Amino acid sequence: MEVLSRLLRRLPRAANFSYHPKCVQLNLTHLVFADDLLVFIRGDLPSVKAVADCLDTFSHFSGLHANPSKTDLYFGGVAETVRDLILDATGNALLVNSVIFGLHTFWGASVLLPKGIAKRIIKLCKDFLWGIDDGWISTYVLKGTSLWDAQQTVSNSWYWNNMKYRTDTMYGYLRTRRPLVPWAPLIHGTGSHPKHSFTGMLVMNNGLPNLDKLISRGMCFINRCVLCECSYEDIPHLFFECEFSKSVLIVVAQWVQMPLGSFSLAQIMQTNLPTRRNVKQHASLLATIYYLWKERNDRSFKGPKSTVDALSIVIRKVVTLRLYGSNVS
Structure with missing residues (x-):
């Protein structure tokens, strides 16, 4: 051959x-x-x-x-x-009778191929079809576009045209659809840093590994808030029943003129949904949540302790840099 x-x-x-x-x-x-x-x-x-x-x-x-x-x-x-x-x-004398994975199938049925060789064969076959720069599909079917942007054409096979449709349909079928929670606009609004939004989402979904949760999993035996050192640590206490976190929130709220009807995080979230006029308030609230959780971790692992004023200044500087691209005096 x-x-x-x-x-x-x-x-x-x-x-x-x-x-x-x-x-x-x-x-x-x-x-x-x-x-x-x-x-x-x-x-x-x-x-x-x-x-x-x-x-x-x-x-x-x-x-x-x-x-x-x-x-x-x-x-x-x-x-x-x-x-x-x-x-x-x-006289119909051209030999064209095979499939793209014929080599792998043939040898796999005849001898026991080492795992590394079998993977190499599969990779060669896939690279021929799906190579990023010079694969057959990228060259003649996608023609420089992505799989999701490729259009159905009469020159493509029925299988190819329907494969993309079925992929889109399957994604929509597998995707979990749930009712929109009231605080979603606050988490996904504009102005805040992505890591601040992510931490806020974890807080609202009770996804942070606080001491209360670690004790329930048998990973910790002492539950004591490291911020105020006078109460049990759970999500409601950290945000913002704790005297330390409450004091930081009050200072930040005064800076951005955010009204505080209560110190319940759920109520604060619902009463301070982002608008064009309060982007600064929205970004500051999420930054406060993030830096309080960071302060909690620093203290838990014997790191330096920040005062209320010091932590408030950090939050103010970060939000100002994020929104306006300049520092504050």
Whole structure:
């Protein structure tokens, strides 16, 4: 097969040979899988004769011949008159009967392949089809676009056109859809830093690993707030029943003129939904949550302790930099 492969690679040198339209940029004439061969050419008589001559040359030197009973021709977009001429000229003697993973299937059924070799074979097959820069699909189907932006066309196969549709449908089916929570606009509004928004979302979903939660999992045995050192630590206490966190919130709220009807985080979230006029309040509230949680972690792991004024200044500077791109005096 190596000799035949070399002969087929020389086909483009023949003046009467033309590449298959989908194989020009890849300079692809054929694929060999075990004892099967696929040949790709333009659907015209001169190209077919060039391949037939190549097979005859190989048969003359090797004594091997293509088995007509195991040979198939596949046409696409070829006029019926041209197809009849090709069939008459070749006697249906082109061996094109395989699939892209034929090599892996053949050897896998015959011998026990090492895991590394099996992965390498699969990777080669996938790279041929899905290579980022020079794969067949990226070159002739996607044509520089992404899978999600590719449009359905009549030149693509039915399977390909329906694969994208089914992928979109499956994503919509698997995606969990839940009612919008009241505090969602505050978390996903504009102005705040992504890590501040993420921490705020964890707080509202009770997702932070506070001491109350760690004790319930048997990972901790002492529950004492490290910020005020006088109460149990849970989410409601940290935000903002704790005297330390409450004091920080009051200072920040005075700076951004945010009204505080209570110190319940849920109520604060619902009464301070973001608008164009209170982006600063929204960003400051989420920054306060983030830096209080950071302060809690610093103290838990023997880090430095910040005062209420020091932590408030940090929050003020970070929010100002985020919103206006300049520091404050």
